[in-house]
Amino acid sequence: MPNVNPATSRRHFMKFLAVSPLAAAAERPDPMVWAPFDPNTIITSPAEAVSVFDLEPACRENVPPAHFGYMASGVDNEDTLKANRADFQTFQLRPRRLNDVSKMDLSVDIFGATWGSPVYVCPIGGCGAYHPDGELAIARAARRGNHLQMLSTMASASIGDATKARGAPIVFQLYPTASFEVAKLLVKRAENAGSPAIAVTVDQSSGRKLETQLRLARDDDRDCTACHDRASPQASVARKGNWDGIELEKFGIRGIGATGLTWDFFKRLRDVTKLKILAKGITTAEDAELCVSHGLDGMVVSNHGGRAEDSGLSTIASLPEIVAAVKGRIPILIDSGFRRGADVVKALALGATVVGIGRPIVWGLGAFGEEGVARALEIIHLEARSIMGQLGARSVKDLTPGHVRRS
Template sequence: MSNSNNHDDGKDDQRRQLLTWLAASPLLALAGNQNAFADDAKELVRNFTKRPDPMIWAPNTPLDLISNPKDAINVFDFEPVAFTKVPRAHFAYMASGIDDEVTLRANRSSFLKYQLRPRRLRDVSQVDTSITLFGSKWKSPIIIAPTGGNKAYDPGGEITVAKAARAGGFLNILSNAGGSTIEDVIAARQGEVWFQLYATSSPEVAKQVIRRVEKAGAPVLEITVDRNGGRNQETFARLKKLDPRNCVGCHTHGFGSAQERPNYDGIDMTGVKLSSSNMTWEFIKQVRDTTKMKIIIKGILTEEDAQLCLDYGVDGIHVSNHGGRSEDGGRGAIECLPEVVRVTKGKVPILFDSGVRRGSDVFKAMALGANAVCVGRPYLWGLGAFGQPGVERVMEILQTEFKSTMQQMGAANIAAINAAMIYKEGGFS
């Protein structure tokens, strides 16, 4: 009996979908009164005061989840697959913003405030997307951003991501909160890897990590400065209640503990807090005196702090609101980029992240002055959905979209992307 009811429910769903399609279809006029479906559809049409224009003839989400990364049309196709495969608590941690998640949403909606101004009759039969950062050439300005705990989405974690970066030729940045060592990730990448640092409450611990990373061969150190307090991750708190597992199964030393972060191995962490509420610009000066690595400050959102970055001799600035995971201030990261660019005036490279989901998003950030653009959650969707092939496909899609946008905009190379190609509601940016 239950199977029969399920079958009937499926038929009802199909019928509703068909009625919706018929109500929107110009073929409805040809249907006449030949069957009940046509009568029902006409009744639906009579209840419409105005139909949307353009009509949506295909769903924005797949009716069936993709079973192969090659079937993905855009990066969003990976998210629902990851949701079905990744444990609820792990997925929720990645998906969460904080508080009302206003900033999380603004990171996406703010891109719509910027429109592109295409230039015509330019030869874009050959497009060069390559960039150079600190002397190294990369095929694309799209970078795999540092994200913590990749093993929550795939057993190989950061090693899997590094292999995907190698396969696609992308730069990747290892998070201090990752579950793999800098040495192992460099070995898997077989090439340059940058390192992102959470400073902790102890400058001496931070310096020990920095010395290890430099010895391993990482040429660039990113210091994250926007995690200086607690955060209320409501989506995480609610969704993890649906996860029946005991947390100690994954987090034997406690969630987010130093023991879960192998780049702290061999360092005395007694009394050390992993948060860095006590960090000041003096710490940046100390790091500058400690290492020969290039230093990028990650989490800068204002012109005042951008100027201080220059004053303290950093080598690069990373405009980011941590994907809406630091504070719920309400501004999308893309809206913060122009004021940082105005101050730096090309003196140091600028990286950008938060809310990037399309190749056109990458282009907009580049037109506003970013030298490279990092992507986070989308590659985690790919990682959780299909492992290394999923990460590779996500990055391939973004790169393809970015290259296509360059062609549409008449930009044959990165140098051709400029501020005149973008317009913001109310005036030029």
């Protein structure tokens, strides 16, 4: 269980600030440290959050440095992480006046159901590291605004328990692993929980270096061996709900890595499940075209929030070429760097079907549990609603590429 004791968390936080690279980074511009940090101005209730950025320092105060570093980190130089934020500034919105927007409807239809918002919850592994209620708190918060939720293979809670907390089907994110038998067991678990779709993450094929995590972990003086026993493959999944009863060594694998993954995986998956199948981690028109030609039911344009490769290519910059390649044949989901309603509206106008939020969910969770997550979702949804009104769009369907220009 993570240390979220408020009495000790402050001590951890002050220590981490004193020695961490993020202290120096506090002078760096957005997006390395998004929220201006002043220990005297950390919010103490979700209602005080004016933007989602207000939740980040409150999360940072509660969460151990190694866990916070893992969440905040991008890979290597964090160029992709930064591009995910900076590139939104290169797209501007084009408001249209004198349209009646007295009645707004932000609902979206996807995966055979209607959701209350185009904003969905990304899959985030091990959310018990940020709050004892983890994904169950996230599910309960998503339920309030009827947000679509995806659950990670590596979630602390199982897909069955999260679905009960959400009160509606949850999309299951699948790490395929090097064993197809393990993939089948995980898919079965999702089927039993009533998932409408499997999102196969395809952007973690060759390992990665999360530098902020590595640095902040050095500042964490807790004994972490009870949860992170590197000698035992099973330890990496032992406390994760979806792995209950799955013995890695029995299947000859040592973790969730899948360096040998190819497009053939999707053909095999199609043979064993009737659920909709998506690829998560697409960033180019060529791979988008392959998603369509392999009969996939959708894709997630994602660079894992800057945690896949340090290409410097943001997802908002990738989106236009992907929309042009897909030509409306399958839904396009997108995530990575979305923090504002304006960011969401830009992607919807460019052709995305729904938009995923990652770290702000964790900021809300670490700061205030379910209430914090609900506040993060509410803020982004309300910002999007307000901006859509300014554009003269009463519904998501009213948004068009004409509402956006690129400078």
